[in-house]
Amino acid sequence: MQTTAIPVAIYTRKSTDAHVEQDVHSLSVQRASAESFVASQQHRGWVALEEHFDDNNVSGATLERPALDRLKQKIILGEVKVVVINRLDRISRSLSQFLELTEFFDAHGVSLVSVTQNFNTGDSMGRLMVQIIMSFAEFERSLIKDRVTERMHAARKKGRFIGGRPILGYNIKPQGRELEIDPLEAVRVKEIFELYLELRSIKATVKELKKRGWKNKTWVARNGNVTGGAYFSANGLHALLTNQIYVGNVTLKKEIFKGQHEAILDSEFFEQVQQTLKENSLHDGSRKRNKHAALLKGLLCCKACQAPFIHTYTTRHNRKYRYYTCRNKRDNGAHSCSSPPLPAGEIETLVSEQILSVGHDPGLQNLVYEQLVEVVEQRETARKQQLKAARQQLDRVHHEIKTSRELDAPLSLIRHLESKQKEAQNILEALDTTAYSIPMKVDVVTTLQSLKTLWPSFKAEERCEFARTLLERVDYDADGGKVTLHFNDAGFFPVAGEEVAS
Incomplete structure (x- = not known):
């Protein structure tokens, strides 16, 4: 009596995690085991398809797999009646996803058979065994996930x-x-x-x-x-x-x-x-947007806790009262900082008067100039250090390119190194053209002396922009009741390579 041939598809999968997947779970070992099992079922008419359904380096936590998708298409076309796997976790590590697959197989009259776990979804006992095994598989996956999270946390600590x-x-x-x-x-x-x-x-x-x-x-x-x-x-x-x-x-x-x-x-x-x-x-x-034209917005800092002052306002009897308050005190409570809220009009007037007074006070002019010299020297020192590091890196890239060509390295690697070389050359060029030089004292004094004449002609928004150009920050010391202005070097002189507007 001739037995009707039953087309059998062998599905294999190897995880992306090399620590979890050992040689015993390699695709070739899985397929050899499954082929031997199918050969033992020849009396039932089983015939293994020549097409391979192998998902290499694909996690079992997802159903979006190239080989599994091809297998589903074969099932829909009626070209597969039995799917053989080496172990249940090869097709899924999630109970919910596995049940989704078995429903799909049942809807198309396909049985799922495991080689090593001795079950067949074609009968009720097989379905019960599958659900029990999958419950343990999902539990194992959760344990693995927890262990990985614990290892990551320990490594971060x-x-x-x-x-x-x-x-x-x-x-x-x-x-x-x-x-x-x-x-x-x-x-x-x-x-x-x-x-x-x-x-x-x-x-x-x-x-x-x-x-x-x-x-x-x-x-x-x-x-x-x-x-x-x-x-x-x-x-x-x-x-x-x-x-x-x-x-x-x-x-x-x-x-x-x-x-x-x-x-x-x-x-x-x-x-x-x-x-x-x-x-x-x-x-x-x-x-x-600085809609209230707050002169010290982004500039005023609390010396007590090093936090910035925030510009805000309150409305009473249809009138707005502007003030600056310490961010740290606002966010963390009154105990976190001793600085009181500052009426915006008073502190802005005080800072404006200090800016204007600098132009006619030789002592203040000397302090401003000394501060600028210190800033310039710090920036020039940092630039020279960066320049040295960039030259060393460029020499290293030159050597790597030469070695890579001698060893016939992949073209992609050589092109990557060449892009690094070009980037290094651009950085060196930029650093060479941005040298900082100390401004002439007479130019600084001239700029300061012109403030009193220019200031009244500025609109409120222009004063804000000018203050940001001239000042780096303004420190308020609540204990001493002092306001200290820190001037920005960019407000007095250009970086080398830039032209001074006439």
Whole structure:
């Protein structure tokens, strides 16, 4: 008596996790086991299809798998009546997803058979066994997930980098799981942070970065392809500006831990950027409109707790009363800071008078000039350090390109190194043309003396913009009742390479 042939599809899957999947679960071993089982069922008419349904490096937590999708199409066309798997967790690790698959198989009259677990969904006992086994499989998956989370948390507490995409300023060491500073990119990171503080706007900074041709990090993936290197988006720039990695920390959810890697930025500078981000509108990337023409908005700082003063107002009897209040005190309560709210009109008048008085007080002029000289010297020292690091990195890239060509390295790697070389040359050129020089004292004095004449002619909005150009910040000391002005060097002289407007 001739037996009708029953088409059998063999499905295999190997997980993406090399620690979970050992050689015993390789695709070839699974298929060999399944073929032997199908051969033992020849008396029932089973015939294995020649087509392979193998999902390599695909997680069992999802049903979106190329080979599984092809298998479903064969089932819909009626070309498969039995699906053989080596173990139940090869087709799914989730009970809910497995039940979804069995409903699909039942709807098309297809039986699912496991080689090592001795069951067949074609009968009621097999379905019961399947659900029991899958319950344990899902429980095991939950345990694995919990263990992975615990390991990640423990690694973060120790300050270790636990993987992911490399970020601008750092490379992942060849042995993996450790970060090392990329000297050339570290220079670029500092410049981006400084640029944001100068422009005080996410959108404006993104626009300027694109204008300069500055892009995000590029790296060579495991498959040899060059990845990344796109222009910054507003969200991407905000993520960079708030990344704790740059001050030597690592994070897990909302927790911050001290990292094992070296910091690129100092904490004080990083915190200054964070405060500026809070002051500005995060949604549109631009500074909130200064509709009340608050002269000291974004400039006034509390010396007691180092927090910025926030401009606000209250309305009484249809009249608005403007004032500045310490952000720390507003957010954390009166006990957190001793600085009282400051009437906006009084503190703005006091600062305006101090600005104007500088032009006619030789002692104050000397203090302002000494402050500017100190700022310039600090910036020039930092520039020279960056220039040295950029030259060393350029020499290193030159050597890597030469070695890669001698060893016939993949073309993608050589092109990646060439892009790094071009980037290094651009940075060196930019650093060479931005040398800081100490301004002539007579020019500073002349600018200060002209303030009293110009100030009355300014509109309220123009005074605000002028104050931001002239001042870096204004410190208020509640204990001593003192107001200290810190002048910005950009208000008195240009960076080398720029022309002074006549």
